[in-house]
Amino acid sequence: xxxxxxxxxxxxxxxxxxxxxxxxxxxxxxxxxxxxxxxxxxxxxxxxxxxxxxxxxxxxxxxxxxxxxxxxxxxxxxxxxxxxxxxxxxxxxxxx
Numbered sequence: 872x873x874x875x876x877x878x879x880x881x882x883x884x885x886x887x888x889x890x891x892x893x894x895x896x897x898x899x900x901x902x903x904x905x906x907x908x909x910x911x912x913x914x915x916x917x918x919x920x921x922x923x924x925x926x927x928x929x930x931x932x933x934x935x936x937x938x939x940x941x942x943x944x945x946x947x948x949x950x951x952x953x954x955x956x957x958x959x960x961x962x963x964x965x966x967x
Contacts, residue, residue: 872896873903873929874918874946883916883946900924907933912941919947927957 872887872894874880880896887894895910897903900921907915915933919926930943945955 872916873898873900873906873921873926874916875899875921876918879918900926900929903929904932907938907941908936914942914944916944916946919945927960 872880872883873896874883875898877896877898880898884894884896895906895912897906900923903915903917903921904924906912917926917929921929924932926945926947930945933941933943
């Protein structure tokens with residue numbers, strides 16, 4: 872779970888754990904990359920509006936690094952059609 876709002880990230884991670892999943896949190900783009908490389912998640916819940924490196928850049932970097940089968944879910948208030956298209960371009964397997 873990647874979100875710069877720590878309360879949101881921690882709450883979502885707790886919910887995932889309560890549902891029986893292992894969950895990790897990151898609060899910015901660079902930390903998300905480090906966590907994904909170490910944790911090797913099956914799914915990534917990724918906020919788009921992150922400080923430093925935004926979620927589009929994180930998704931693209933992960934795909935470029937070989938994270939090809941992992942589900943990346945855009946978790947964002949950016950829901951306009953152009954935002955969705957930009958997400959698809961960043962990582963062809965983003966799920967809405």
